[in-house]
Each structure stands twice: as structure tokens, then as C-alpha cells.
Amino acid sequence: MITLTVDNLTPGMIVASPIVTKRGQTISKPGEKLTPQLIAKLSFYKIDVVTVEGQASAPVDTDIEPSKPAPKEEKKEKAEETKPAPKPKEESRVSDQITYTQRLKQSSHFQKFQSDYAINIANLKDHFNAIIDGGNADCCADLLEQCEALFKSKTNLELFDMLANMRNLEDPIYSHSLNVGLISRAIGKWLRLPKADLNTLTLAGLLHDIGKTQIPEDILNKPGKYTDEEFATMKTHPLLGKKILNGKGFDARILSAALQHHERSDGSGYPRGLMEDEIDDFAAIVAIADVYDAMTSARAHRDPLCSFQVISQFEKDGLNKYHTKYVLTFLEHIANTYNNSRIMLNNAKTGRVVYINKSNLSRPVIQLDSGEIINLADNIHNDIFIKSIL
Structure with a gap:
């Protein structure tokens, strides 16, 4: 078993010990494979370190006889095959979101x-x-x-x-x-x-x-x-x-x-x-x-609370409690400040703010990491909201 900080985790690793939040909520059980979404969730719940199973050694290619070395060109091809595959774009984005605060600090x-x-x-x-x-x-x-x-x-x-x-x-x-x-x-x-x-x-x-x-x-x-x-x-x-x-x-x-x-x-x-x-x-x-x-x-x-949650609170009751001109100016500029920012939704999905709805500033249009685009202002997404800015 190996203990790693969250920013050093990669999708595909196997969880070796239960991962539990500070409040006692179990996020992952032993034997579960780490996914980009799960890694993002660990960061969201401020999990510092995770114990994973040791990585298996690279498989041996039994098609080549030990006494007959492969020609030079074949060796080159095998060397290229054993190079680690480039990290998919989605995984890179998840790595970015996990390490943003650390890199900022x-x-x-x-x-x-x-x-x-x-x-x-x-x-x-x-x-x-x-x-x-x-x-x-x-x-x-x-x-x-x-x-x-x-x-x-x-x-x-x-x-x-x-x-x-x-x-x-x-x-x-x-x-x-x-x-x-x-x-x-x-x-x-x-x-x-x-x-x-x-x-x-x-x-x-x-x-x-x-x-x-x-x-x-x-x-x-x-x-x-x-x-x-x-x-x-x-x-x-x-x-x-x-x-x-x-x-x-x-x-x-x-x-x-x-x-x-x-x-x-x-x-x-x-x-x-x-x-x-x-x-x-x-x-x-x-x-x-x-x-x-x-x-x-x-x-x-x-x-x-993240900025979009605060905007939501202001939209619910703040427009009656605060000077109309000042609060509307403030909310519009705060929302636009975070346009194009990476976010995490309350369902742990991550993505990017791509458009601010002027009539519903706390519920913008989001492009998820999967490529799907959802408009949080649509009634079908009433139960979804921005939980944090990454």
C-alpha cells in the first residue's frame, strides 16, 4: 500500500483503505477504482492523503523469445509502446482543479x-x-x-x-x-x-x-x-x-x-x-x-459559501433588504468576475461557467468536463447548484 497526497492521485488507482470525511461520511471503500470525478470529490471534501494499492509492474511481453533479440526497429517500437500514454485532457483538467488552491498559495x-x-x-x-x-x-x-x-x-x-x-x-x-x-x-x-x-x-x-x-x-x-x-x-x-x-x-x-x-x-x-x-x-x-x-x-x-451560493441568497431575499441599485451592481459584477471559472456542482460533477444568465445570476450555463452543456436556470435542473469555485 502507498499513501499519497490527493494532488498525486491518478485515475485507475485502487483505494486500499476507507476514505472518510472529517464529519464521518464515507466517500470511498477499499477496492474502489479512482475516477477523475472521485478525485475531484476528495479535493472538495478537503481529504489530504489517501492510501492506495501498490501499482503493479508492467506486464512482460511473452511473444518475444529471450534468446532472439528483436531487430532494432522492433526494439524501438517496443520502447515506444512502453512509454506512458499521454494524460487525457479530462484528467489534466481534474489535476488542474485539484491543485489550483495549492498552486495559488x-x-x-x-x-x-x-x-x-x-x-x-x-x-x-x-x-x-x-x-x-x-x-x-x-x-x-x-x-x-x-x-x-x-x-x-x-x-x-x-x-x-x-x-x-x-x-x-x-x-x-x-x-x-x-x-x-x-x-x-x-x-x-x-x-x-x-x-x-x-x-x-x-x-x-x-x-x-x-x-x-x-x-x-x-x-x-x-x-x-x-x-x-x-x-x-x-x-x-x-x-x-x-x-x-x-x-x-x-x-x-x-x-x-x-x-x-x-x-x-x-x-x-x-x-x-x-x-x-x-x-x-x-x-x-x-x-x-x-x-x-x-x-x-x-x-x-x-x-x-461560494460566491454563487451567496448570489443566490441575495437573489432570494437580498433585493428587498439592500439598496436596489447597489446590490444589483454588486451581484452582476461578482457573477461576471467568475465567468469562465472552473466550478464543482453539488452532485460532484465539475465543469466551467460559459454564460451568465442576467435574469438568474446564480444559475449560469455550465459546460461539464464530459462536454455536456447544462443551463442551471432551466427548471429541470432545480436540484443542481454550484457548490464551489475551483
């Missing part, structure tokens, strides 16, 4: 982004502390400059791919705040805001959760569901955030974002239950970035 541009991202996190934490200790808006110039440089370093697709792999940090307030700042800036760019407004919006995203620094850590970091009392405490952070920022020279829209980023257009939000026309525009944009980042992050009760 090993790339020099990811490592540079990760280093710059860590510097931004440390800088953001220092600025939070400085503001809490009495510092004013003037101290944030370099914070904004660093965030702007981080944003400029990537295309939209690269930026969102990078952020999706920045989830293992110990300071969730600061990593989330940096992500919301970057996502808010992306929305502002899509809305074609002038440079000065773009900078103000970015800073609003960076500082929107500063009030959480005043929430007790045992509540803030609680892995399970909040009690009613704990949730009531948690809901005070917008008021605390505005209080911290008030009177320190910040643009009024930044204070509004801190106070109103949990307000919803239908009046269901907090702390004041405002309606759409009562919510500041920048607060409405930051609210969308805030929810998107939260939903694409892992939680104690669920795995992170």
Missing part, C-alpha cells in the same frame, strides 16, 4: 499579497487602537494608502480569489474589516465613484466594525449560537462604533457606515430599523460588502 504573487495583507492587518489594528485612544482622522492617511495599494495589485478575480484564501487569521475583526474595505472599494469602482468618494468609502469599510473592539471577547469569539442577552450585547457595536469615531474629524458618511451597516432597506435591521431612503448610501454599500464577506467565511455552524 505557492505562487510568488500570492505570497507577496499575503505578506502585504498581513502588514495591512497589523496597521489596521494599530489604527483602531490609536483612534480608540483619542487619535483623529488625520492618522488614517497611511492606512488608506496601504489599502489602496493592496487593491491595485490585483484584478477583480485575483482579489476575490486571494481574499477567499485569507481565512486562517487569528484576528477576525481586523481581517474582516480589511476585506470589507477592499470589497467596498470594488463596489465603488463598479459604481464609478470619483476618487475622493472612493477613498472615503474604503475608509468607511475599514472602520465599520471598530465598535466590536468594545464587545467582551467571550461573546465576540463564541463559537455557538448567542443567547438573547448575548445577541443584544452584540447588537450594540454599531452605536459603540459611531461613539468612538464621533468628534474626531471623520467624514459623516464614515460615521453613518459604522452606525448603519446592519440596517436593512425593508426596516428589518438594527439598531434603528431604518428604511431604504433613510440609510446613508455608503452605509448601504458597506452593508453589502459586510454580508458578502461574512457569508464567504467559515462559521462554527457551516462551511464558507
Whole structure:
């Protein structure tokens, strides 16, 4: 038996030991032959290593007598026959999808982004502390400059791919705040805001959760569901955030974002239950970035959702809860960002997004690795959805 990492598996290998997910679900039993689909499924369930049966040695050709060596031309033909066959295109695609995240994390541009991202996190934490200790808006110039440089370093697709792999940090307030700042800036760019407004919006995203620094850590970091009392405490952070920022020279829209980023257009939000026309525009944009980042992050009760699942959630109830113009702009651009991306469906089949349905952004047209084309917007595919972006 041989133990191999998932990216070193190839179709045709025989499973030697049961393959079980972290939650106890059996994916494959001993004796089962690995297929491209099964290998993709292992990657999807984050299986690190697999034990397979040892590969058999190459068969001996008994048609040639040992005492009579074959002519030179025949030897050449035999040598060519024993060369490993080229990997089929489908297998190559599966290999690509399995190793994408690993290759991304090993790339020099990811490592540079990760280093710059860590510097931004440390800088953001220092600025939070400085503001809490009495510092004013003037101290944030370099914070904004660093965030702007981080944003400029990537295309939209690269930026969102990078952020999706920045989830293992110990300071969730600061990593989330940096992500919301970057996502808010992306929305502002899509809305074609002038440079000065773009900078103000970015800073609003960076500082929107500063009030959480005043929430007790045992509540803030609680892995399970909040009690009613704990949730009531948690809901005070917008008021605390505005209080911290008030009177320190910040643009009024930044204070509004801190106070109103949990307000919803239908009046269901907090702390004041405002309606759409009562919510500041920048607060409405930051609210969308805030929810998107939260939903694409892992939680104690669920795995992170992929972008198309988040788009689906917004399409179901978000159009009533968020500013119509801003949420539609955001959803259309996010969906188009992932056009032509490799995906895995909830039935473990893999393929590529080939067309975005404008009237149903979360359910695009997919070309499967088999070559079959399916339109997820068709009623016959209601039970199929995009589970992950590969």
C-alpha cells in the first residue's frame, strides 16, 4: 500500500483503505477504482492523503523469445509502446482543479499579497487602537494608502480569489474589516465613484466594525449560537462604533457606515430599523460588502459559501433588504468576475461557467468536463447548484 497526497492521485488507482470525511461520511471503500470525478470529490471534501494499492509492474511481453533479440526497429517500437500514454485532457483538467488552491498559495504573487495583507492587518489594528485612544482622522492617511495599494495589485478575480484564501487569521475583526474595505472599494469602482468618494468609502469599510473592539471577547469569539442577552450585547457595536469615531474629524458618511451597516432597506435591521431612503448610501454599500464577506467565511455552524451560493441568497431575499441599485451592481459584477471559472456542482460533477444568465445570476450555463452543456436556470435542473469555485 502507498499513501499519497490527493494532488498525486491518478485515475485507475485502487483505494486500499476507507476514505472518510472529517464529519464521518464515507466517500470511498477499499477496492474502489479512482475516477477523475472521485478525485475531484476528495479535493472538495478537503481529504489530504489517501492510501492506495501498490501499482503493479508492467506486464512482460511473452511473444518475444529471450534468446532472439528483436531487430532494432522492433526494439524501438517496443520502447515506444512502453512509454506512458499521454494524460487525457479530462484528467489534466481534474489535476488542474485539484491543485489550483495549492498552486495559488505557492505562487510568488500570492505570497507577496499575503505578506502585504498581513502588514495591512497589523496597521489596521494599530489604527483602531490609536483612534480608540483619542487619535483623529488625520492618522488614517497611511492606512488608506496601504489599502489602496493592496487593491491595485490585483484584478477583480485575483482579489476575490486571494481574499477567499485569507481565512486562517487569528484576528477576525481586523481581517474582516480589511476585506470589507477592499470589497467596498470594488463596489465603488463598479459604481464609478470619483476618487475622493472612493477613498472615503474604503475608509468607511475599514472602520465599520471598530465598535466590536468594545464587545467582551467571550461573546465576540463564541463559537455557538448567542443567547438573547448575548445577541443584544452584540447588537450594540454599531452605536459603540459611531461613539468612538464621533468628534474626531471623520467624514459623516464614515460615521453613518459604522452606525448603519446592519440596517436593512425593508426596516428589518438594527439598531434603528431604518428604511431604504433613510440609510446613508455608503452605509448601504458597506452593508453589502459586510454580508458578502461574512457569508464567504467559515462559521462554527457551516462551511464558507461560494460566491454563487451567496448570489443566490441575495437573489432570494437580498433585493428587498439592500439598496436596489447597489446590490444589483454588486451581484452582476461578482457573477461576471467568475465567468469562465472552473466550478464543482453539488452532485460532484465539475465543469466551467460559459454564460451568465442576467435574469438568474446564480444559475449560469455550465459546460461539464464530459462536454455536456447544462443551463442551471432551466427548471429541470432545480436540484443542481454550484457548490464551489475551483
